[in-house]
Amino acid sequence: MRSYTYKDSGVDIIKADRLIERLKKDIQKTFNPLVLNPIGGFGSLTEIPSGLKHPVLVTSTDGVGTKLKIAFLTGKHDTVGIDLVAMSVNDILTLGAKPYFFLDYYACGKIDEDTYSQVIKGVCDGCMMADCALIGGETAEMPSFYNEGEYDLAGFVIGFVEKEKIIDGSNITEGDTIIGLPSSGLHSNGFSLVRKVFFDVHNININEIIEGLDLPLFEELLKPTKIYVRQVLNLMAQFNIKGMAHITGGGLPGNIKRIIPDGLKAKISIKQDNVPKIFHIIKDLGNIPQEDMFSTFNMGIGFVLIVENKEAQSIITTLNASGETGFLIGKIEKSIDKEKVTIEYM
Structure with missing residues (x-):
């Protein structure tokens, strides 16, 4: 009788180990002095950052969603790793936390060496952008569990914030100003729509350059989610940031309402001219109601700051001086009902 090995079942442990070894240099480039052991151990050893009187650990986890389907269609996998990092680090940033450590989970039916390398190098790129270390993860090869050529991703971030400097929106008051930081495009939400x-309704070729876009459709769709860590931490060091929101699933209304205190509302005005073309194209092709667009997509605003009115213009000036951009998009007003966000689309 023939003998069978784990490899015969579709799991190649040696290949996975070989790939990690090949990628070690890229991974270790992300390390900071707080990392105490190399990749490959049973767990990751890190120090707690010094200089914090009352350090509070802040964590988050997220994925990339069905944006991965675009990567599967095109064979372009070098940006979704950046998305993976961005979705988590931007979330903890809203609490005033600096990301320090990141872990990833990659699951597939069969490891493809090129695909895997592209994805993990993208994760490393995202970690470099966010100034955090990729300290570990899990690669799961599960035959017959995923369709051929497909995989799933999850990311986990660990950050710290000084307890006295936690930003949670509780200090937001009437008259405060809302600043929007532009997105790079769709980011990582709304891809099912x-x-x-x-593809389902209009059967458009993913390589087509649609009127109004400067890139083939797949390149527009795969633009990585912007990582806001450096610019926002720089602003936090200079200004009194009262509240922040990462604009993901739920759009502007669904995310901003999470930080608005009872009795107040965010009154937002968005100019159509400031909304990137891709959103107009999706709206027109799908005949999508305006309310649905704003509750599904970021509509060109990927991150929101709520600040004192007297500091708003200085913040815009500081962003511009560093090569970034910000828009004054609204005010905090008293609310006469339970609605916490209103949007005027001009």
């Missing part, structure tokens, strides 16, 4: 409109 995106795929429905472009």
